[in-house]
Amino acid sequence: MTLALALTPYVYGLGFFMMAAGLLIALTSRHLIKRLIGLGVFQTSAGVFYILLSKVSGGTAAIRLEADSPAARSLASRLDAAYIATHGVDGVVYSNPLPHVLILTAIVVGAATLAVGLSIIVRIRETYGTVDFEELAALEAKALRDGREDEA
């Protein structure tokens, strides 16, 4: 367990770092497509956090095995009998399936966001002729001034 204890801050820290980096890209990049990619990294890293919670040491994927099947026996041979008795379900130790389900949902949501975002980018490029954040901001500021003068 000492190794796992030492790894804990490291793996969560990496997860949090990836979230922060993705967020930074989504907020600061000048190219709109890169912003979306950063957003995707941010969303995926949130999933990393959930999956980190789901891992059970010595566990296997949450697909139920018969306790006396060869697969179950080979898994059991790697583990302490007392460990299996405490943490196993019918003789096999599984990882927690709930975060898997949640992140499956989140991945699909991320892809949906990406599709809509890219469609908007394609329209922006067709309308403004650029996908550079600074150039867009300058164009909008100019349009706002012109609008005031035109309509006034």
Place this chain on the structure above:
Amino acid sequence: MSPFAGVQFASPEVIQHAPALMIAAPLTAACVAALSPSARWAWFSSLGGALFALWMALCLAADVAQSGVVSYAVGGFAPPLGIELRVDDLGVFFSLLVSILGVATSLASASLLRLELPERDHALMQAGFMLALTGLLGLTATGDAFNAFVFLEVSSIGTYALVAMGASRDRRALTAAFQYLIMGTIGATFFVIGVGLLYSVTGTLNMTDMAEKLSASSSDRAAIAGLVLITVGLALKAAMFPLHAWLPGAYSAGPSVVVAFLAGTATKVSVYLLIRFLMDVAGGLEGAGEGLLNWLIAPMAGIAAVVASVQAVFQTETRRILAFSSIAQIGYVLLGVTSGSVAGLTAALFLLFAHAMIKTVIFLCLGAIGHRGAQLETLAGAGREAPWTITALAIAMLGLAGAPFTAGFLAKWRLLGALADGGRIWAVVAIAVSSLTALVYCARILETMVFRTRRSSASGVSEASPAALAAIWFLAASSVWYGLDASALYDLARQAAASAMGASS
């Protein structure tokens, strides 16, 4: 006493499924709208879906009035294994708000869409609108934290595209929609990370169960970090100051019918979730919820009330003025929410309901008269071209300004009273300053539309269609009615507030 006590809107067999049917009805309508061969059929389908959802919300309101809390185990699995729909007085208050505005917007949608978008897009617009309604109604009913994230996304993903469709009137809709997408997704992801942290401490996703497990847990730091992330995420979604930068662009450039619906519902439902998490779920953590409310949200809400109102005064575009006014109003509501008393929360909910109706009326009016210009000046003399619509708009503007005999006045008055009773003089001052500033821009809009004459002949303004007028006048008349006799709405708000505060104490 709830106004719905003892009323029965349907047979018990239907009522017992009301929470699920309320969410499934607009979803079905969205599918039918996407399948529709013509814009007309899509409109019928969306109207049908919204009406059915309202009917179910009314059934639910009667059921909640009778039995307190309605719990529905979707799929027949009891929580925490299954997803629970859990509706109490607070939830049903927001279900009613969302479904009423859904019906009104849907009624007006066909004629508003015709003014702004080509016919071939209408069916998909209706489908996107119904999906947004599904998501928001789901948020008001769900008792599961992760399910809330899913509905948050259902209500948002289509909305980003819908806002971008405003590009046919104002090309800035595209960049505004992109900004909205980035900020909205960041907000939702913060929310989901926060839920993950709470899950890591409690091992459950059911909100009621979460609250129980939190009170027994010793892992306060992870839980508090989770709550802070949830608060930040929802603050982004609710456009709470200083995370409101996406809102003015989206509201000013989006298609009128979409903005009318969003302005009345989307930010409001985020406030509901905020109340749900900070008062219900955080109830198990000694002082965490109150700490966040008092030290994070309340100061920001006070600043929002003043700063956004001042910013509104300096805008020259009609819809941008109204957008900044919405940010200020969210500030008022949150000041009431953070007051810590039932009276304050009641007044906040009352104000939220009144403001949602008022803002929806205003944006519907702007769309219904076919007004395409962005600048306020282009509205000059509109009152003569479209007297019926502009009268309704004027009534709503008076409500927004807080003129006497409107629901807006009553709500602000009670809010000020509750805050003064609670000794929050700084909040009273903030709202007073903000309201006085609001008088300036409201007067400017009214003056331009009603009293000024237009300079050129091509204003492009015309009277709204009968369906749109019906929707607009229904909402405008109810806002006047609540200004004269507030008892029914006030009772609903008080029960909602009592149920929220009861859970937190």
Place this chain on the structure above:
Amino acid sequence: MTRLLAAPEAELVFAALLLTLLAGLVLALLAARSVLTCILLMSVFSLTMALWLMVMDAPDVAFTEASVGAGVSTMILLGAALSSTDVIPSVRPGRFWFPAVACLAAFIGMALALSDLPVFGDPGSPPSSYVGRLYLEHTPHDIGAPNVVTAVLASYRGFDTLGETSVILAAGVGVLLLLGGSLNSRDPVSEDVSLRISAGSPVLSVAARLLIPIICLYAFYVLAHGEFGAGGGFQAGVILAAALILHALVFGVRETMRALPVGVVRSCAALGVLGYASIGFIAILHGGRFLDYDALLSPVFEAGLPSSHLAGGHHHWGQRLGILGIETGVMLAVASTMTAIFYAFAGRVSRSDEAGAA
């Protein structure tokens, strides 16, 4: 004891190493100055993520990440990036510091929670010992399917999945609204040579003719196999869409659109979600709760099926039928939406190419 626990600990170390690689990829992404580089890094990131998910005992998620993250996302990213500038100019410092400080604050805030988070791999942590474990214990009895992830996804939390399918429909609606304008006419894409890998190469066309039916068959296998192993409606839908996209790449988008017009695709997406919701309504009509698959089959019909009832009154035939039904709805919605998204982007690319040539 130490020798016995060596294998599990090695697994944790391997997972940590892969995670380091992922973080390195994110760092590279942070520094990348070309859009194409960014897209490729994102794709590599997704594939590595899929590998990491396999190590973390999440094959279902890995399957989805590989097909959705590395496959579909990369494809539409490339489609959208084709005609935009590739070089990313550096950020102005004035626009960088405030977001950077905000991100740092978020990182520190989350890092403060570290001391309270469960130990990596701890079987007794609250997430792994409470509801997660209950699902493992109850699934054989409640649902009767070996894959617990599918059981939770489709039955226990089927309402979430309905919402998720609605999100996909919403994305399809959004993309068609924004980019589909040119697709509705009779002859949508006038000349789409740009998207044909090779016009009329016999090798490709024979290979595609052979492959496409096999890919479709595989999609249905993944769909039906979801109850027993990794797989399900999402993955099957993406695979089915991949078959159509292969068809479009080899024979041209116009040909594919003639065989499967965008109107049909849009209807199929709506029908998928509608079918999913109808299973919920049928359950209500049979006296159950919304999406309660136990109530799907009428008792008379169920009595005739072998070993349909188990202790506790759960109905495995109903559950299996319900799961298969909603997974089919999901597959239909996912496949149609992915195809619609592909049509929308492909249509735009060939249009902008024409504009460039003119």
